[in-house]
Amino acid sequence: MKYLITGANSKLAQKVTHWLKTMTEEANIRVGLPSLSEKHEYRDLEVDKVELDYTNHHSISSSFKGIDLVIYIPTIGLDLSNRILEFENILTASEKAHAKFIFVSFFADQANNPFLMSPFYAYAQRRLAGSGVAYTVVKNTMYADPLVDYIPELIKRKNIIYPVGDQSLSFITLNDSAHAIACLAVQKALRDKGQSYLLSMENNYNMIELAYIISHATETEIGYDPVTIEEFTRIYHNPVMTSLYAAGGKGLLDATSRDFHKITGREPERMNHYLRNGYQIAKLLDY
Incomplete structure (x- = not known):
């Protein structure tokens, strides 16, 4: 079985x-x-490395020679x-x-999701359903990883400011997402029939719960004081992030499932464990 992983410069x-x-x-x-x-993370691996230009049909066809299964990780970008x-x-x-x-x-x-990239994800899934390709969809929830990088700012602010009100958000770590995708690739019984899997932690979290977890991970008192969508836009100048939290405020980012366990046979990493360890590692790297 030969596998092609696209978007190989991404962390996922x-x-x-x-x-x-x-x-x-x-x-x-x-x-x-x-x-x-360019320098890449695969130099010391014996994997087959190819240059994949999505706009060049010869590059694409060459990359697909002998491939049995493609793991398509889309490029990040605003241009739909x-x-x-x-x-x-x-x-x-x-x-x-x-x-x-x-x-x-x-x-x-x-x-009805206002997230700016929502149309792409909806289109792709419906397009696959009408194609002749044997496919599987893996839907990630929000990545927990950026929260670790955000902790120093949270400590300074003393509050989470995400404009989602009383709604909850669902998360998965990059590592857990990657584990599930790899397991799915090698388990024929779980794929190729249009299945759709949702990768999430066991629980979702409202911002009070998330603030409590971060407070314990950092031994710093963190609260929840949400700003408005307009203020969030002014602070971060990031329309994609703003649209994401607008979706969260509508209760559209709170779904959870047991699919991770079904695919991997283990439980996903818990948020408190991930943030505590991630924060401690980040502090050690700063020394």
Whole structure:
């Protein structure tokens, strides 16, 4: 079985690769990188490294030669037309190669979701349903990893300020997401029939609960004092992030499932454990 991982310069793809190589020989793994001339995380691995240009059909077809299953991790970007073109090119290549398809998606894909990238995730899933490709959809919840980087700012502010009111948010760690994706890739019984999986921690968290967990992880008193959407936009100048929390405030980012356990056989890392360990490691790296 030969696997192609797209978007291999992303942190998620790197973690998927490291999990997958514990389940199959490195020679069975191909990673698609924007450029082979730049430094990348795969130099010391025996995986097959190819330059994958989503706008170049020859580059794409070459990358797909001999591939049995593609793990499609979309490029991050605001341009919806480019994202859809990228997806269509990869889907066409999968059809021609008769390759199975795992689409790594995001759970903010509801019809009424204001998240700016929601249209792409909704389109891709519906497009797959009408294709002739044997596919599986894996929907990530919000990544917990950025919370560790955000902790120093939280300590200064003494409050979480996310404008989501009394609504809850669901999370998964990058490492757990990658583990589930790799497990799915090697377990034929769980894929290829249009299944859709949601990767989340066991519980979602409202901001009071999240503030309590962060307070204990940092031994600092953290509260919850939400700003308005307008103030959040002024502080961060990030329309994607703003639209994400607008979706959270509508209760559209609180879904959880047991799918992670179904795929991996273990429980996802708990938020309190992840933040405590992540914060302690971050402090050690600062010394």
